[in-house]
Amino acid sequence: MKHCLLKPLSLDAWDDRYRELVQSGLIDPFYGGPLSRHVTASGDHRLERLRFDSSPAALRLWNFLLTENERLRQARAAGDRLVGAMKDLGTVPVMAFALKGLRAFYPDGTWWTPCLMEETDCLLPKAEALGIDASFCPVRAMLAAFQDGGHFPRPDFLICSAGAVCDDFSAIAQRLEKLGFPVLWWEIPRRRAPEPGETHSVLPGGMVTARELVDCVREELARVGKALAELAGQVPSDAIWKEGVQAANHVRGLLAELRRTVYRAPVPPLPAIEMLIAEMLAIHYCSDREETVAVLTDLLDEARRRLGTRVGVVADDAVRVFWVNPVADLRAMNLLEEWGGCLCGSDFMFTHAMDFIPENMPPLEALARMALADPMVGPAADRAARVVREARAAKAEAVVVARIPGASHSATEGRVILEAMRHALGIPGVEVEIAPVCDAMQPTLAGRLQALLETARARRMKKP
Amino acid sequence: MEVYLASPWIPRELVEVHGLVPRGLFCAPAFGTATPRMAEGVCSFAQQSLELARTHCGQDNAVVFGSSCDQMRRGFDLVGEPQKTNVFLFNLPATWQSDAAQHLFRAEFERFTRFLERLGGRRQADESAATIIDGARDARAKLRSLWNKLRARGFAECIARFHWDGRAIVEPASDANADAGVPVAVVGGPLTQAQLVILDAIESAGGRVALNATETGERSLGLETPFPGRAAGSTGGLARFFFSRIIDVWQRPNTRLYAWLRERIEERNVRGIVLWHHVGCDLWRAEAASLREAFGLPILTLDSEQAHSDRPRLAHRIAAFMEILK
Ligand code: SF4
Ligand code: SF4
Numbered sequence: 001m002k003h004c005l006l007k008p009l010s011l012d013a014w015d016d017r018y019r020e021l022v023q024s025g026l027i028d029p030f031y032g033g034p035l036s037r038h039v040t041a042s043g044d045h046r047l048e049r050l051r052f053d054s055s056p057a058a059l060r061l062w063n064f065l066l067t068e069n070e071r072l073r074q075a076r077a078a079g080d081r082l083v084g085a086m087k088d089l090g091t092v093p094v095m096a097f098a099l100k101g102l103r104a105f106y107p108d109g110t111w112w113t114p115c116l117m118e119e120t121d122c123l124l125p126k127a128e129a130l131g132i133d134a135s136f137c138p139v140r141a142m143l144a145a146f147q148d149g150g151h152f153p154r155p156d157f158l159i160c161s162a163g164a165v166c167d168d169f170s171a172i173a174q175r176l177e178k179l180g181f182p183v184l185w186w187e188i189p190r191r192r193a194p195e196p197g198e199t200h201s202v203l204p205g206g207m208v209t210a211r212e213l214v215d216c217v218r219e220e221l222a223r224v225g226k227a228l229a230e231l232a233g234q235v236p237s238d239a240i241w242k243e244g245v246q247a248a249n250h251v252r253g254l255l256a257e258l259r260r261t262v263y264r265a266p267v268p269p270l271p272a273i274e275m276l277i278a279e280m281l282a283i284h285y286c287s288d289r290e291e292t293v294a295v296l297t298d299l300l301d302e303a304r305r306r307l308g309t310r311v312g313v314v315a316d317d318a319v320r321v322f323w324v325n326p327v328a329d330l331r332a333m334n335l336l337e338e339w340g341g342c343l344c345g346s347d348f349m350f351t352h353a354m355d356f357i358p359e360n361m362p363p364l365e366a367l368a369r370m371a372l373a374d375p376m377v378g379p380a381a382d383r384a385a386r387v388v389r390e391a392r393a394a395k396a397e398a399v400v401v402a403r404i405p406g407a408s409h410s411a412t413e414g415r416v417i418l419e420a421m422r423h424a425l426g427i428p429g430v431e432v433e434i435a436p437v438c439d440a441m442q443p444t445l446a447g448r449l450q451a452l453l454e455t456a457r458a459r460r461m462k463k464p
Numbered sequence: 465m466e467v468y469l470a471s472p473w474i475p476r477e478l479v480e481v482h483g484l485v486p487r488g489l490f491c492a493p494a495f496g497t498a499t500p501r502m503a504e505g506v507c508s509f510a511q512q513s514l515e516l517a518r519t520h521c522g523q524d525n526a527v528v529f530g531s532s533c534d535q536m537r538r539g540f541d542l543v544g545e546p547q548k549t550n551v552f553l554f555n556l557p558a559t560w561q562s563d564a565a566q567h568l569f570r571a572e573f574e575r576f577t578r579f580l581e582r583l584g585g586r587r588q589a590d591e592s593a594a595t596i597i598d599g600a601r602d603a604r605a606k607l608r609s610l611w612n613k614l615r616a617r618g619f620a621e622c623i624a625r626f627h628w629d630g631r632a633i634v635e636p637a638s639d640a641n642a643d644a645g646v647p648v649a650v651v652g653g654p655l656t657q658a659q660l661v662i663l664d665a666i667e668s669a670g671g672r673v674a675l676n677a678t679e680t681g682e683r684s685l686g687l688e689t690p691f692p693g694r695a696a697g698s699t700g701g702l703a704r705f706f707f708s709r710i711i712d713v714w715q716r717p718n719t720r721l722y723a724w725l726r727e728r729i730e731e732r733n734v735r736g737i738v739l740w741h742h743v744g745c746d747l748w749r750a751e752a753a754s755l756r757e758a759f760g761l762p763i764l765t766l767d768s769e770q771a772h773s774d775r776p777r778l779a780h781r782i783a784a785f786m787e788i789l790k
Contacts, residue, residue: 131753136746162558162716167534170558170714171750177717178754185716187559189568190531195575212571219564379541408534408746411505412542 003267003312008051008334011036017054026056029291031067035059038066045118046437051334053274053313057298064295065277066116068105068287069152075103075287076153081231084155085284087169088188090353091371092159093284095225098244099232105287107152108169110142114436115329121151124436132175137168137407138328138436143176157231158183159224164190164377167408184227186220188371189213191378203373204355207382217368225364241363247289248357254296255282255354261303263344263394267312269303272343273333276326279346282353313337319456320344322396324387324417325404329438332402332445339446340453345394347387351375380413384420392425398456399429400449405436428455465583468492468520470513471530472627472684474554475706477600478576480630481593482585488627489527491680492516495656507744508768509654510535517543517551526550526583528576532558532714533747552579558716560707570703577699597702603632604685611682612732615640616650616663616673620681624657627684645672646789647733651725651755652740653713653748654679659771662740665779669786674732677725678740679712687711687724713747722758729759736789737761738782742768762788 009017018026018034035052038044044066052058076082083104085092096104114124115138126144128134145151160173162185177183191209194200199211222236229236258278262270270278278299285292306312314337322345327333336343352373358366375383391399399421401414414431421429430452432445467479468489479486495512513536517527521543529540531553544551555572557565577587587593607626610619614634626632648671655662655678663673677683686709711724728734737755741748749765756763764785770778 132750135744135749160716164531164537165534167746170534170716171746174716174718175750175754178757183717185559187557187562187565187568189555189557190537190553192553192555195578212568216564216568216571219567220562223562223564380538381541406505408505409538411535411744412538416541 001310002316003310005315006054006306006311006313008271008313008337009054010051011039011047014052014054014059018059021056021059029060029063029294031071032060032063035062035066042066042117043120044116045120046116046330049331049439050273051271051338053271055302057295057302058270058274060298061274061277061295064286064288064291065280068109072103072105072287073153081156082153083228083231084158086158086160086173086183087165088161088371089350089374090283091161091221091367092224092228094244094248094357094367095221095241096228097247097285097289098240099228099234102228102232103287104284105152105155106284107142107146107155108139110145110151111137111139111326111328112330113145113151114138114141115331118437130175130179132172135406136172137166137404137410139169140172143172143179146176146181147179157227159186159227160184161186161188161371163187166376168406184224186224187216188220188374188377189216191372191374191382201369203369204357205351205373205386207373207378209372213372214365214368217371218364221364221367221371238363241367242359245357245359245363245366249359251285251289251292251296252282252354252356254293254300255279256356258296258300258303259354261300261307265303265307265312267314267316267318268342268344269306269312270299271313271333272323272336273330274299275343275346276330276333276348279348279350279354283350314342315340317457318342319453320395320397321453322346322387322391322394322399323348323402324399324414325349325402325410327402327434328404328436329434332434332438335442335445336400336449339450341398341449344396345390347375347383347390349376351386376409380409380416381420383413384417387417388420388424391421391427396425396427397459398427398452400452401429401431403431403433405433428452428459465585466520466525467580467583468517468525468527470517470528470536471532471554471556472679472686473532473556473706473710473712474528474530474576475573475702476627476630477597478573478702478706479580479585480596480600482577482580482587484526484580484583484585486630488624489513489516489520490654491624491627491657493628493657495658505744507533507535507742508772509656509742509745510539511744512656514539514543521550524550526552528552528554528579531555532712533745535744549582552576556710557707558714560710560715560720566704566707569707570700573703573706574699600630603630605688606632606634608682608685608688610634611675613640616667616676617660619673620655620660620663620676621657623682623684624680627680645670646735646786647672647674648736648738648786648789649673649675649677649725649729649732649734650681650738650740651675651677651751652679652738653742653745655681655740659768661775662738662766662771662778662782665782666738666786669779669783670790671782671786674734675725675728677728683711683724687720713751726759729761734759735761736785737763738785739763739765740767741765
């Protein structure tokens, strides 16, 4: 039996739907409202070009995402201290949220602001004026946002991982410090396999690394924890970090279930773009841990309901695509579906933020292991191995590696991942560069993605 | 066996102490003569290091990369598949103020020692080891003292020779006029042998390289740190000694680099800075604005692509910069 196809909505259509929902008794959370207000109030013009899922759960997700800066300001006004975590994507916030009165966010998230505002905010040219030009990845927008202060509130404390991190971020964060924003740096060493006879530790996600690296990171996290606790006026303790780990695992558990439900379904019940955003909630709970749980629960309920009633968001014959790296322009996720693909799995560069954090060991030890499982701190081959494993489980028919303009890792890692996929699974893949506003390159993108989807379809025919 | 080191911060003395021959890959005479075929975004220096590393690995020598930038780490991934026994990535901590960073460096130092032993190296007796380490320290000190006694190219070649074969040979006669020309600092990434023409161009245009702070210049000799006697027998002491001499752009924070530059820029009355970076090197490229703000001096940014493809234009830009400084 075919699935019932649910069409996505444009921003205008969402306003009509919003009115209907309100009339029929929708109870909005405190950050709720019609989506179009983000265009008028915040200048998020890209929303006018995006297509959205029509569920109240998706509405809540988008509103949650798009009100983050506003909610941070409210939190500060209510007395919370704001921690700007940088680069580690998923470790420091687990600790910060465990301390009463602290709230962590990633200024790195400004990565998407040029896309959302269709560059009307001029953050990229402003970053260039500060010495960081287009040879760096879009995260350079963060630098200008710090300087102009018009986006996120200035954090009370900045923490950044250093060592095995991309050159782009390392250079930009250093520039930021020189501009007068003090940073607490902590070391994340490059992950390596243990040598014969060397003591080792197993990391979330199954990788194994040398024990001494875990010791190093644990020591560093203890230093970070001490500084965070000082900011919160508390004494750091394992009990505090344990609570943080358990709460993080609650979120990760929900997300894991959502991913399983959506990605393993024969026809996905939620669209790619909403899945990308839902996954992003794992890294710092979009500045509100409790609300993240509510948002993910709603999405999971919606996905299950649709699965039960055979409702899908793409055609039954959509090509199952495994996607690697976040897209600088969110519209690319819409385009994948418009052109006949669907998302069946992802590695948006923070898989470690979705892995379960071990609870059967001291919390800082567990967090250190989690931090070292970051796909970006080890060899591209490790990342490729995980992509292969997950793509196989998801029955992927094709893989897309999104190349991030200017990113130091993008020069070589795409080739390694695509080669591993071809070798292990024999499925076609493509690497495509996606700019923060990809309209101008849409014909090229269409050519490459559509050719990929066609190739994947042709392989179906050949199979007995 | 020769052990090629891709960074000046990997202790070459330790290689020698194990009876092997250390070679600074970054000073290889072959560097920069080949036309790099670069994938977009790849640092031209890392790319060439990779190619040289492949050649040397194929000749049964060993290659050691430093983990200091993404480009080098990923370069190592492409050469150093797990089964290869003659390739090593030395984990150089980016942070340097914490105990964890010190511990990490020491652990790497010990792992590097095991690597050298796997290659067939045998640690010499403490007395001989101390002689090697002290000898290298003295050679570095001697080279440092030459900054105003030689022409820019001659000084750079002496340093390159030291990294290549450990010798600190200096021509007896001084050939520099310490008062002639506008004093400038050349700051940045590695300046390979083939790229020394930049130093010549500065001098031809009426400048004087009062500070060569590139990765192959005076900076690569490291910080002169107090070293309590002959500590060759103490692994901890040695590791601390090697770790504390690093001065580089990738350190976090990189205040050590700025403090080292400030001392020399002020002492040597530097009037302008030439920032040299390889195409694809984010770490140095990002420093232009910070250098300008920190020292309040005019900056000329030169990259390896310009040096490679358009020499007349490069010379013209350098001459125009010198005119401004005059
Ligand atoms: S997108 Fe890549 S280059 Fe940019 S900050 Fe993230 S990891 Fe670094
Ligand atoms: S020049 Fe820059 S990018 Fe290239 S290897 Fe050196 S630090 Fe890395």
